[in-house]
Amino acid sequence: MKITKVAESRFGALDYKTLPFGSLFTDHMVVADYKDGKWSTPEIIPYGPMMMHPSSSVFHYGQALFEGMKAYKDTAGNAFLFRPDQNIKRFNRSCERLAIPQIDEQAFLSALDHLIALERKWIPDEEGSSLYIRPFVFATEPVIKANPALEYRFCIICAPVASYFAEAIAVKIEEKFSRAAPGGFGYAKAAGNYAGQFYPTELAKAEGYQQVVWTDAQTHSYLEEAGTMNIFVRFNDTLVTSPVSDTILDGITRKSMIALCKDLGIKVEERAIAVKELLEGFENGNLVELFGAGTAAVVSEIKSFGYRGINYELDVAEDAYGAILKKALTDIQRNRAVDPHGWRYEIKANV
Ligand SMILES: Cc1ncc(COP(=O)(O)O)c(C=O)c1O
Incomplete structure (x- = not known):
């Protein structure tokens, strides 16, 4: 792979531990x-600004999408990705939906491997910290x-x-705005899906919530996602998550957790979850736990949910x-446990 290295690394010049997420x-x-x-052929160059035509198609029609993944280090300093094949496949599914040419899977993985090998020293050691990796693609053709x-x-x-989101969060169950509609592209990591969430989420924040729980666009009566996370609800001893569809992102954390539940003997169901069922569970005590799952936070416990102006506060579940x-x-991501599903990918490139 062609690599043009920086003359001088910026590593160490900044105290990145105090910086906010992704800056x-x-x-x-x-x-x-x-x-x-x-x-x-992908190549590696110094990070820096890019020149773009004002007429670049992405500014007008929004052909842009991304992925989000992380690199982790074990105590011996080996670097790992977690199920990168799944991110690559999802990236290409998103490309297909937005009529963007797909990237060769092998070339994509090799580019990740070389980049992370080169940036290995930037992977933080602290528990909970990691190197966030953002692959993305956008339309550059200068034509409107x-x-x-x-x-x-x-x-x-x-x-x-x-x-x-280290702290447990308060969410609002959204009934007015929708994130995605059947036949649309909610299942893709299209940039526009996120732009459309900002305004309703800002309104919810002004009411004291951190995130919005999206409901189905037709009836607003079934839970879809918790902001940019998949949603899990525990009723008694059973964990339930909404089935993936064309309106819900096929989260890699979600599908890994479903597999882990089966390994750990935790009962898990993929089925539609009605808001009514959540309210009834709250009233009769069957609702034990609510959380969002995604790469960024892994798990964000939800401490309360707001619905039609009423706040429902949940007790912290024991053995959550x-x-x-x-x-x-x-433990699997950081090479502290056996990896029965072969999810860990060790960085191997020699750069
Ligand atoms: C809308 C949405 N749902 C769910 C997820 C969780 O997906 P993953 O577990 O692959 O990070 C994400 C991304 O983090 C997301 O943007």
Whole structure:
């Protein structure tokens, strides 16, 4: 792989441990360009600003999407990714839906491997901290015609991060706004899906919540996702999560947790969860725990939910499934436990 290294690393010049999530980036990035019907071979260059035409198609029609994944270090300093094949496949599913040319899976994985090998020193050691990896693609063709662009740029950048949403959160069950509709692209990590969430989430924040729980667009009576996390509800001893569909992101944390539940003997169901069932569970004491699951925080316990102006406060569950699953998952990610499913990917490139 072609690598152009920085003359001087910025590592050590900043105390990144005190920076907020995602505002400091490592020295290098991966880039590849799509032109004349094909992708160039990805290469690594110094991280820095990029020149763009004001007419670049992405600014007008929003062909842009991304992935979110992390690199972890074990105590011996070996670096690992977690199920990178799943992020790559989901990236390409998102590309298909947004009419963006897909990236060769092997070239993508090799680019990740080389970039993380090069940036290994940026992976924080502290528990809960990691190196967040952001692959993304956007339309660069300088044309304002409402068609799929003929030119794109693919990049991978990295940001050292401390844990995100460490505290239990308060959420609002949303009944007015929708994140995704059937036949739309809620299942894709399209940039526009996130832009559309900001306004309703800001309104919820002004009411004292940290996140919105999205409900189905037609009836607003079934839970879909908790902000940018998949949602899990524990009724008695059974964990339930909404089934993935074209309106719900097929979360890698979610599917890994379902597999871990089966390994650990925790009863788990994938089925629609009605808001009514949540309220009834709260009233009759069957609702034990509520949490969101995603790469950023692994598990975010939900301490209360707001619905139609009423706040429902949950007690902290003893032996919370969220905490058990978080530990089981992070032990695999950080090479502290056996990996029966082969989820860990060790960084091997020699750079
Ligand atoms: C909308 C949405 N749902 C769920 C998730 C969780 O997916 P994953 O576990 O793959 O990070 C994410 C991303 O983090 C997301 O953006």
